[in-house]
Amino acid sequence: MKKHINIPIFVPHHGCLHDCIFCNQKKISGYKTSFNEHQIRDEIERYLSTAKGVPHIEIAFFGGSFTGIPIEEQRSYLELATEYIHKYDLNGIRLSTRPDMITKEILDFLRRYPVIGIELGVQSMSDVVLQASKRGHTAEDVINACKLIHSYPFELGLQMMLGLPKDTVALSRYTADQIIGLEPDMVRIYPTLVIKDTELATLYQEGLYTPWDLKTTIDLCLDILPRFEAAGIKVLRIGLQTTQEIQLGQDIVAGPFHPALSQLIEEKRLVNYILDYVKDMKTSIYIEANHKLYQALVGHKKRHLSIWSDHDPVINISQNADLPKHILKIGNTYHNGYKHAILHHTK
């Protein structure tokens, strides 16, 4: 059973002052228009009917710039959500918005409702990248918005993108480090995908934009994830959720899309961890794991098998159903070293 769900209410592009060149929320969210009151009620009821016993439930307004929506509309969304929060004793409201749409007045207004979390689309902390993506705000706007939000009891979430126009691996690392310095409670990481009917798709078709490949994306995530974790910042998501709308070749024109990106990254972390752990072992190495962890060692589409067989000395992997789910047996020792990666596969 899930411990936490967000009931997503999409307000695609609603409140956005700009058309960021990579964004097509109608494709990403799978909804062409914002929900009306009737649809919101239906959606909340539908989620609640399948969420019996889930201890933490939030209503989340995603897909647009919530605080840029005309105030009377914001009020009606918030009042409707508040009604359900009280009626079903839910945990609160979460919303996403732009850094340049955070002011003291807006935050005072949100405080009148059970809003518990605000997520900002940061995307990059490089002004060059922000400008090339036509975000319409600067890195300084992000810093100011975060400071202001921190002066209220809201949970702060920050979203970053990898591989936007003019972005580099070094700039994405810089963005991650800057975000860590802003002390959010959680982050979401989105590799840039070229989505149909966006300016980025036109740039791509004209040869003026080259998306990152999957390997660059995974390697960068392997670099920045431990930094977020070391700072105690939760990484809630890596990559877009696969919806019926978002499918490579249909709405995604190009880019490092993989339906199981997080899994690929965690498996690679596990592999790297083991290779480092066994680097001084000189004789044949044996690794045992329970079924789920064994699957991670084998890797998505068996992509890791050659890593073990080509290793010198050979690494033999096998299943051991008696092992607890977090424990690997390496050589003759039991090991619970890379807890995060291992836990990821055993949820």
Ligand code: SF4
């Ligand atoms: S990225 Fe955010 S601010 Fe930009 S158009 Fe999309 S929803 Fe609006």
